[in-house]
Amino acid sequence: MTSTEQSLSGRIALVTGATSGIGRATAIQLARQGAGVIVHGRDADRGEQVVAEIAQEGGKARFLTADLSDPTEIRRLADEAGEGGEVDVLVNNAGISWFGPTADLDVATYDALFDANVRAPYFLVAALAPRMAANGGGSIVNVASMAGTIGLAGGAAYGGTKATLTAMTRAWAAEFSPSGVRVNAVAPGPVFTAADPERIEALGATTLLGRAAQADEIAQVITFLSSPAAAYVTGTTVAADGGRTAI
Numbered sequence: 310m311t312s313t314e315q316s317l318s319g320r321i322a323l324v325t326g327a328t329s330g331i332g333r334a335t336a337i338q339l340a341r342q343g344a345g346v347i348v349h350g351r352d353a354d355r356g357e358q359v360v361a362e363i364a365q366e367g368g369k370a371r372f373l374t375a376d377l378s379d380p381t382e383i384r385r386l387a388d389e390a391g392e393g394g395e396v397d398v399l400v401n402n403a404g405i406s407w408f409g410p411t412a413d414l415d416v417a418t419y420d421a422l423f424d425a426n427v428r429a430p431y432f433l434v435a436a437l438a439p440r441m442a443a444n445g446g447g448s449i450v451n452v453a454s455m456a457g458t459i460g461l462a463g464g465a466a467y468g469g470t471k472a473t474l475t476a477m478t479r480a481w482a483a484e485f486s487p488s489g490v491r492v493n494a495v496a497p498g499p500v501f502t503a504a505d506p507e508r509i510e511a512l513g514a515t516t517l518l519g520r521a522a523q524a525d526e527i528a529q530v531i532t533f534l535s536s537p538a539a540a541y542v543t544g545t546t547v548a549a550d551g552g553r554t555a556i
């Protein structure tokens with residue numbers, strides 16, 4: 310790797326939900342940029358596999374587990390993440406989705422959606438952004454969704470969580486950017502990850518590019534926003550959706 314490729318050399322990045330999908334791809338790309346990556350998730354086997362993959366490429370990573378539906382675990386994760394040095398980059402990627410008729414969504418699943426997609430990023434930012442500010446700055450990237458912008462039948466609650474996350478992104482940018490902490494979001498369109506491939510493929514066909522994305526294509530945008538290459542970018546939500554929200 311050349312020095313220009315390693316834009317995050319010496320930085321520490323915490324990627325939530327890095328045991329799978331977009332988070333995994335992001336952890337690998339951030340490590341290629343020289344960051345020491347904290348791979349977070351619940352599944353320790355998959356987490357250690359990501360750590361091993363990064364190590365094989367010559368990168369640095371460690372795994373931390375936490376169930377983000379539990380606020381006590383969120384606090385513990387934030388504390389443990391800071392043990393090897395302050396976190397410079399936080400990628401709030403972990404999340405869950407649910408699609409179906411509004412009348413079919415039970416209260417427990419509704420709460421689980423908002424706990425994972427809204428409450429967890431909120432309290433991770435609450436724990437880490439002030440520390441980043443005290444440390445001279447940092448970058449936070451929240452993984453939202455095009456479902457937060459367009460009306461997808463069956464996606465009212467999920468879209469609600471992601472629209473909330475983009476609103477919080479703007480407010481956090483206003484709160485923390487003056488202290489050097491940039492806060493942005495990426496709003497992916499359909500991405501081939503763990504979720505139902507047929508639904509993803511059908512949604513992909515409705516985009517201007519006529520296809521769904523690979524996780525790496527979203528990770529590229531997250532990595533850009535995390536890095537000094539995006540030094541003048543804060544408070545924005547970047548659509549990585551094959552043009553779907555342009556129409």
Ligand SMILES: NC(=O)c1ccc[n+]([C@@H]2O[C@H](COP(=O)([O-])OP(=O)(O)OC[C@H]3O[C@@H](n4cnc5c(N)ncnc54)[C@H](OP(=O)(O)O)[C@@H]3O)[C@@H](O)[C@H]2O)c1
Pocket residue numbers: 325326327328329330331332349350351352353355375376377378402403404405406425452453454455496497498499500501502503504509
């Ligand atoms: N795939 C898409 O089409 C798409 C489109 C737009 C936005 N997004 C957003 O992108 C993000 C990543 O999605 P993905 O498709 O890559 O998901 P994925 O492959 O299902 O991975 C989800 C990750 O989140 C973690 N996670 C979920 N709930 C958690 C909890 N309560 N505590 C701790 N970790 C938790 C999982 O950890 P374990 O597996 O270790 O339990 C896993 O690492 C999500 O926020 C999603 O809403 C996805």
